Amino acid sequence: MTNALVLGFCAIISLIVAPCSISAQPTRAFFVFGDSLVDSGNNDFLATTARADAPPYGIDFPSHRPTGRFSNGLNIPDLISLELGLEPTLPYLSPLLVGEQLLNGANFASAGIGILNDTGIQFLNIIHIYKQLKLFQEYQLRLSAHIGPEGARNLVNRALVLITLGGNDFVNNYYLVPYSARSRQFSLPDYVRYLISEYRKVLRRLYDLGTRRVLVTGTGPMGCVPAELAMRSRTGDCDVELQRAAALFNPQLVEMLNALNEEVGSQVFIAANAYRMHMDFVSNPRAYGFVTSKIACCGQGPYNGIGLCTPASNLCPNRDLYAFWDPFHPSEKANRIIVQQILRGTTEYMHPMNLTTIMDLDSMT
Numbered sequence: 278m279t280n281a282l283v284l285g286f287c288a289i290i291s292l293i294v295a296p297c298s299i300s301a302q303p304t305r306a307f308f309v310f311g312d313s314l315v316d317s318g319n320n321d322f323l324a325t326t327a328r329a330d331a332p333p334y335g336i337d338f339p340s341h342r343p344t345g346r347f348s349n350g351l352n353i354p355d356l357i358s359l360e361l362g363l364e365p366t367l368p369y370l371s372p373l374l375v376g377e378q379l380l381n382g383a384n385f386a387s388a389g390i391g392i393l394n395d396t397g398i399q400f401l402n403i404i405h406i407y408k409q410l411k412l413f414q415e416y417q418l419r420l421s422a423h424i425g426p427e428g429a430r431n432l433v434n435r436a437l438v439l440i441t442l443g444g445n446d447f448v449n450n451y452y453l454v455p456y457s458a459r460s461r462q463f464s465l466p467d468y469v470r471y472l473i474s475e476y477r478k479v480l481r482r483l484y485d486l487g488t489r490r491v492l493v494t495g496t497g498p499m500g501c502v503p504a505e506l507a508m509r510s511r512t513g514d515c516d517v518e519l520q521r522a523a524a525l526f527n528p529q530l531v532e533m534l535n536a537l538n539e540e541v542g543s544q545v546f547i548a549a550n551a552y553r554m555h556m557d558f559v560s561n562p563r564a565y566g567f568v569t570s571k572i573a574c575c576g577q578g579p580y581n582g583i584g585l586c587t588p589a590s591n592l593c594p595n596r597d598l599y600a601f602w603d604p605f606h607p608s609e610k611a612n613r614i615i616v617q618q619i620l621r622g623t624t625e626y627m628h629p630m631n632l633t634t635i636m637d638l639d640s641m642t
């Protein structure tokens with residue numbers, strides 16, 4: 278009733294003044310870059326060991342089948358699409374991403390990758406970040422062929438972008454083995470400064486490729502994930518060294534995004550404080566309906582944190598009671614909490630503003 282009234286009202290107004298944002302809300306493309314936290318299945322098309330293509334991955338997905346997402350169900354990009362009423366975004370390597378589907382955007386993320394080219398080399402054939410950016414260029418050519426160069430440019434300018442990088446540069450590079458090459462080359466503070474300077478180049482390139490609304494997540498509390506509790510913690514407390522890495526990286530990331538925004542003269546880059554978003558339920562799991570934030574639902578060994586989640590692993594009966602699905606990745610339930618903060622969080626969670634505010638602003642222009 279109210280909606281019908283608003284729409285009717287809108288239609289009348291728009292005849293006189295301008296197109297109405299409610300009746301004429303055009304859909305918006307969504308592009309995703311990064312690692313396993315946001316990979317929706319690209320690695321299934323590659324010869325890599327970093328894959329989520331066997332049960333019980335996907336056990337709570339609508340199809341109840343593995344899809345390449347590192348989740349029991351939906352991942353963060355899925356939930357953002359759902360909340361914003363966007364069409365789901367397909368993995369770039371999916372053969373289904375053709376024709377009209379191109380208009381919805383694409384997901385270029387690949388599990389195992391990092392900011393640095395040498396992060397994740399142990400996973401063999403994965404799509405490193407510069408390769409993701411190259412595929413994004415290729416995508417734009419394909420889109421141009423479909424809707425013309427101007428239409429393509431507009432679609433990319435108006436799109437929402439999510440990029441999640443950095444965690445693997447610590448857990449799958451600097452801290453992968455004792456005396457790793459990177460840890461012999463750099464002290465931790467110097468390594469973090471180097472990562473930030475390299476990340477800045479990646480983001481600048483993303484801007485030069487036409488994106489204008491980019492959500493950038495920092496790293497979560499890496500020392501608190503079940504894998505690190507199992508490998509590095511004797512007491513069950515979060516590993517101090519990895520927590521120090523996150524504490525150095527995240528504030529410098531926010532500073533770098535501020536500087537980039539100043540450089541381009543607009544609030545293009547939005548920092549999502551993934552550390553805070555995770556820490557809320559990691560430090561007080563019961564307040565969020567979890568029985569534990571230390572033990573993974575799927576895995577083996579202490580905290581179910583050793584090795585991978587496979588058909589032979591322990592599996593909890595109710596995934597919603599676990600903050601962590603596998604040794605590294607949040608459950609769908611935890612992803613929902615994170616996405617709520619991305620949408621509606623205060624400036625402590627989303628800087629300089631949350632996604633609801635962004636969508637409101639962008640719908641006015």
Ligand SMILES: *[C@@H]1O[C@H](CO)[C@@H](O)[C@H](O)[C@H]1NC(C)=O
Pocket residue numbers: 394407475
């Ligand atoms: C990483 O690889 C890309 C493309 O292959 C290259 O342009 C870039 O300079 C490399 N980064 C570093 C730090 O070597």
Ligand SMILES: *[C@@H]1O[C@H](CO)[C@@H](O)[C@H](O)[C@H]1NC(C)=O
Pocket residue numbers: 620621622623624629630631633634
């Ligand atoms: C975030 O979003 C909500 C709307 O859901 C808004 O009321 C709130 O003021 C926003 N917070 C900030 C800090 O932008």
